[in-house]
Amino acid sequence: MKLEMKDSPGQLLAALRPISDVGGNIIAVIHQREPGSRSDTLDVQIVLELPEGRLDGLVSLLQKEGVHIQRIGEERLLYRRTVILIGHLMHTDLSDTIDRIDSTGFAEVYELSMSMPAINERSSSRLTIKSLTKDDMEKAIGILRNVCREKDLLLIEPLEAMV
């Protein structure tokens, strides 16, 4: 999001504090002063991660701090679930398995760890999937269940969804 705030001491901190208050995680702060600018306000761009449904709370907290929000950028995928797959993952086209999730447009595989003990032995892999909403995640897991059935892979799901 792009913020505009008074160019005075403590203002940047005042803008950042509410982010951690709502459980957010700051990924980057971009703060560039135009050379020769005489404006008494400062433009700051912040890239952040927020748990689902916390954005409105953050917006009102920032407004209370006197920070003007110029623009809220694109929301990224933030619902996260880790599953483990066991089976002949390479022989059954792992990139196709991943693509079935990625091609949905509402969920994506963003992390993959693999363990391949020997050729012809079953391999194990851990996949973390991200999506924007819980419903999208359920849909993505549903797709993965079907793919695993089709490819005879064992899918191990988490007991609880981890946000």
Place this chain on the structure above:
Amino acid sequence: MKVAVLGMGSVGRGVLSVLAAKDLGFSVTALADSKSGLINPSGIDIKKVLAQKKKTGRCGDKTISAMDVVKKADYDILVEVSPTNASTGEPALTYLKTAMNRKKHVVTSNKGPIALAYKELKSLAKKKDVALRHEATVAGAIPVFHTLEQGLAGNEIFAIFGVLNGTCNYILTRMAEEGLTYEQALLEARELGYAEADPTYDVKGIDAAIKLVILANTIWGNGVRLDDVDRTGIDLLTPYAIHLAEEEDCTIRLIAEADRRTGLLRVSPRIIRKNHPLVVEGTLNAISIETDMAKEITLIGKGAGSVETASAVIGDLLFIAGQYDRRT
């Protein structure tokens, strides 16, 4: 009260030795194993019978059958602790029905009849005004049904999650601790007597699914059956998969879950946080109950063992004595 005991396996011998050792107000008037029976209206000398069983493999007279005991003996409560037959529930199912038709209370540790015919047995019990108790059918020593029916009375039960098979939990614990393969951990479980020669019933999740069916039927009376459970076993798990889970501070356990809100009934290996209350070690069992008032309650304890399972049977006997025995 007078008690007749059917079955002198591990659980039966556990129940008898406790009844002999503790003065709980019960007298054993009849007894049967798979080969013989014994009836004595003035009370059987339990210690003598246990010694005889050990020596000869029989508890009594070859001409007296278990059915004779059920039909003819003088008793108030039938304790049915014979081996489980998961496909027909017999002969235990017939014993239970016959006893209830004689207006006798029944206590059983036998999963077969309870999983297959709970509704029928429950309505017969109601009709005959007798108790049907089966605490020992699920999670051995853990008093899950007492907790649900008495302790959590008035609560709406939303869902139940459980580690209900000690054999699987032992195998998974060892795979995680020592990086053993499934085959190695199974072999070890067999050597320690935790797994049967044919482990199918345990490792394919059938035993856990049967217990889940019993829980669901007892809690919600929904008449679900074993075939309704979506079931995946642990036999295809790799130590690498467990390692991948451990890298995220998680592990893998065989979890049975039933949710009334979604109708979900599932037994499957799941990724679970290591500090989750259901993550218990070795052969232990654990059950988490989700309710409206109490919220979440988790019970942990021994899921098998002679005296441990006898504890559940004795609890049922004393419950019946408290409810029905007018002499006390």
